[in-house]
Amino acid sequence: MSRNSEKAQSLLNRFQTQQYPNKPTTRPKTAKYVKSLQDAERFRSMTLQSISAKLTKINDMMINEYQIRDLNDELNNLMREKTRWEYKIKELGGPDYLQFSKRNGGAGMGTTDNGELVIKGYRYFGRAKELPDVKQLVELAKSERQRAGERKHKSRNERTEFIKVNQLKFSLQYYGSTGDEEESRNFKNPII
Numbered sequence: 001m002s003r004n005s006e007k008a009q010s011l012l013n014r015f016q017t018q019q020y021p022n023k024p025t026t027r028p029k030t031a032k033y034v035k036s037l038q039d040a041e042r043f044r045s046m047t048l049q050s051i052s053a054k055l056t057k058i059n060d061m062m063i064n065e066y067q068i069r070d071l072n073d074e075l076n077n078l079m080r081e082k083t084r085w086e087y088k089i090k091e092l093g094g095p096d097y098l099q100f101s102k103r104n105g106g107a108g109m110g111t112t113d114n115g116e117l118v119i120k121g122y123r124y125f126g127r128a129k130e131l132p133d134v135k136q137l138v139e140l141a142k143s144e145r146q147r148a149g150e151r152k153h154k155s156r157n158e159r160t161e162f163i164k165v166n167q168l169k170f171s172l173q174y175y176g177s178t179g180d181e182e183e184s185r186n187f188k189n190p191i192i
Helices: 004-008 011-019 037-058 065-091 126-130 132-169 181-185
Strands: 109-111 117-119 122-124
Touching (some): 037 126
Antiparallel strands (some): 109 117
16 A cells, blocks of 8 residues: 555656646536636536436435435536536537526426426436325326316316307497497598
């Protein structure tokens, strides 16, 4: 086992410090202080690497529910951070990653192409979709969506029924039209 002082003097370590003298190895908390496109791209790729590692960990069968919840929260935070880096990259003149990543971002319920479940803007990854409270949320969202559809259909039916009743019961005389429009059009001395 070599000592830290020996590791610091190794050829590979000296080469890397020479090549990247001032590049931090940890990404900053906020993207607004980064001024370079290359740094923003690098920090976005670091975020993607940590997302990938946590996705493989959340699908592990040996972790318990609490760890699943924590990993899911961390993944949601990392996804928000990835979006911030994508906005920063677009602001600095880089490629627009946002057009590919915004597939499903509404307030409703749905699944994305990656197989993640989205309920009211919060994503559930991997085994987090199998948690009992998440299943209850899915059922509530489905019933809520169904009730909203029924209300919309009911209001549409009421509106068409109202229009039909008004067309049958009330004539033009009810609304004040008596046929005197022709006489008013033929008035010879218009008011100026």
